[in-house]
Each structure stands twice: as C-alpha cells, then as structure tokens.
Amino acid sequence: EPEVTQTPSHQVTQMGQEVILRCVPISNHLYFYWYRQILGQKVEFLVSFYNNEISEKSEIFDDQFSVERPDGSNFTLKIRSTKLEDSAMYFCASKGMGRGEGYEQYFGPGTRLTVT
Amino acid sequence: GQQVMQIPQYQHVQEGEDFTTYCNSSTTLSNIQWYKQRPGGHPVFLIQLVKSGEVKKQKRLTFQFGEAKKNSSLHITATQTTDVGTYFCAGPRGAQKLVFGQGTRLTINP
Numbered sequence: 117e118p119e120v121t122q123t124p125s126h127q128v129t130q131m132g133q134e135v136i137l138r139c140v141p142i143s144n145h146l147y148f149y150w151y152r153q154i155l156g157q158k159v160e161f162l163v164s165f166y167n168n169e170i171s172e173k174s175e176i177f178d179d180q181f182s183v184e185r186p187d188g189s190n191f192t193l194k195i196r197s198t199k200l201e202d203s204a205m206y207f208c209a210s211k212g213m214g215r216g217e218g219y220e221q222y223f224g225p226g227t228r229l230t231v232t
Numbered sequence: 233g234q235q236v237m238q239i240p241q242y243q244h245v246q247e248g249e250d251f252t253t254y255c256n257s258s259t260t261l262s263n264i265q266w267y268k269q270r271p272g273g274h275p276v277f278l279i280q281l282v283k284s285g286e287v288k289k290q291k292r293l294t295f296q297f298g299e300a301k302k303n304s305s306l307h308i309t310a311t312q313t314t315d316v317g318t319y320f321c322a323g324p325r326g327a328q329k330l331v332f333g334q335g336t337r338l339t340i341n342p
Contacts (some may be wrong), residue, residue, distance in 0.1 A: 147328060158335055159267075159275060159320060164328035172328045207274055219263060220277040221330065 118142045120224035122208050128230045129198055137193045137227045139208030147211040148191045149221060150183065152176070152204040159207065165191065198231045205229075236323050238333035246341045251308040253336035255321035262324055264297055264304045269335070270317040278306075278319075313340050 121140045129135050141148050150162040163173040165183055182194045191210075195202055205228050209221040235258045245251055255264065263282045267275040279288055281297035281304060288295045294307045308315055318335040325331045 149328070149330075159269075159322075159332040161329050161331065166328070172326055174329070219280055219324070220265065222277065223267075223274040226274050 120208055120210055120222050122206075122224035122227050124227060125225065126228045126230070128232065131200055131231055132197050135195050135198055135229065137195075137206050137208075137229070139191045139193070139224055140189050141191055141208065141210030142212070142222055143189070145210035145212045145222070147171075147213065147221075148183075148185070149209040149211070150193045151207045151209060151223075153207065153226075154204045162193070162206075195229075198229075200231050203229055203231045236321060236331050236333040238321055238336055240336055241334060242337050242339070244339045244341065245311055247313060248310050251311050251315070251338055253306050253319050253321075253338075255304045255306075255333050257302045257323050260301050262301075264301075265322045265330070266295060266304075266306055267320045267322060267332075268317050269320065273317075275320060308338075311338070311340050313342050316340050 120142055123138045127135055148165040151159050152162055153159045161174050163177045163183055164171045168185060180196045184192050205226045207226045208224040211221045237256045239254050243251055263280055265280045266278040268278055269275045279295050281295055284301050285299045286297040292309045296305045304321055306319055316338060318337045320332050320335045322330045322332045
C-alpha cells in the first residue's frame with residue numbers, strides 16, 4: 117500500500133540553525149500539507165500546497181517557514197532560524213483528489229525536531 | 233476562528249468496557265473526519281462523515297454526525313487493548329485546512 121515517507125525521523129539542531137524536513141508524498145496525490153504536534157498536544161495545521169504554490173497557511177507559518185516541491189516527488193519544509201519553541205513532531209500529509217477519492221489525508225510517520 | 237473541542241481529554245477503561253468521545257465545533261462543518269494516533273505514531277484516517285445525522289459503523293466503532301453538523305461522536309463497543317491511542321476529530325476550515333480537536337487519549341486496563 118502506498119505511504120507517505122519522511123526523513124529524517126529525528127533531527128537535533130541548535131537554536132538559530134536552519135533545518136530542512138523532507139517528505140515524499142503518495143505519488144498520485146495532488147495536495148500536500150505540513151502539520152506539527154507539540155508533545156502531548158493536538159495536531160496543528162501549518163500549510164497546504166497545491167499546484168506548486170501555497171494554498172493556505174496558519175498563523176504559525178510565519179516568515180521563518182517555507183515549503184518547496186523541488187522535483188516531482190519531494191516536498192520540503194524549511195525553518196530558517198530555529199527557536200526552542202519549534203521543537204515538535206512535524207507531520208507531512210498528502211491527499212488525492214481523483215474520482216471517488218474522499219477528503220482523507222494520509223500522514224507520514226513524522227520527523228521529531230529537537231531544538232537545543 | 234473555528235474551534236473544535238473534544239471531551240473527555242483522557243479516558244481509562246477496563247478491557248471490554250465501552251468508550252465514547254465527543255466532538256463539538258463552533259461552526260457548521262461540511263464534513264468531519266476521525267483519526268487515530270497510536271502512542272508514538274502518526275494520525276491514521278478512520279472515517280469521514282458528510283451528511284447530517286449520518287451514522288457509520290466499522291466493526292466495534294460507531295461514528296455519528298449531528299443533525300446540525302456541529303457535533304460528532306465515536307463510540308467503541310467492548311474495547312480491546314488494540315484500541316489504545318488518541319482519537320482526534322477534525323473539521324475542515326476553508327478549502328484545505330483541517331482543524332483538529334485536542335483528542336481523547338484512551339488507555340485500557342487488560
């Protein structure tokens with residue numbers, strides 16, 4: 117069964133450093149998302165991406181964040197200058213929109229980001 | 233903005249007991265989705281409800297969508313240890329954004 121993959125599984129970085137989190141969505145999906153989940157809390161929407169551009173973003177997704185689909189398979193989230201409060205699990209998700217497909221999003225296993 | 237509230241936050245049951253989690257939205261929803269997250273895992277889609285008053289069943293799980301499309305519930309009959317995890321409801325806000333509830337964490341005493 118196709119699945120969303122994410123790398124790395126765990127990233128440790130120092131405050132102020134840039135990080136890039138990588139995702140490979142399900143191949144025929146058209147919509148891509150990033151979410152974050154601070155330990156023990158709810159899943160929070162960051163950004164959605166469709167047709168090579170951001171379609172929606174949340175208040176969390178400020179100028180320190182950017183997303184890119186550099187080729188036909190990868191989808192990346194960059195945090196330019198990490199802060200301690202960026203420590204969280206980051207989930208990538210994708211969604212198809214073909215005939216008969218619903219609205220369900222398929223989540224990757226996540227990248228745990230620890231900022232020290 | 234739109235809020236999705238879930239109760240209870242935690243529920244501990246004996247294996248074999250039933251479990252219910254409730255979800256309420258501050259606004260009418262076009263649909264509601266339910267996800268399950270196992271400890272240390274990622275959210276996994278369970279079901280989507282679209283119609284007012286809709287009821288769907290998956291084995292021991294029963295999902296309901298309220299008549300006003302502002303609330304929903306998930307009921308598990310005769311819980312098993314494999315049901316352990318956090319159950320999230322999520323409603324769409326805008327075309328693409330999903331707003332998740334805080335989740336109900338279910339633990340089970342075998």
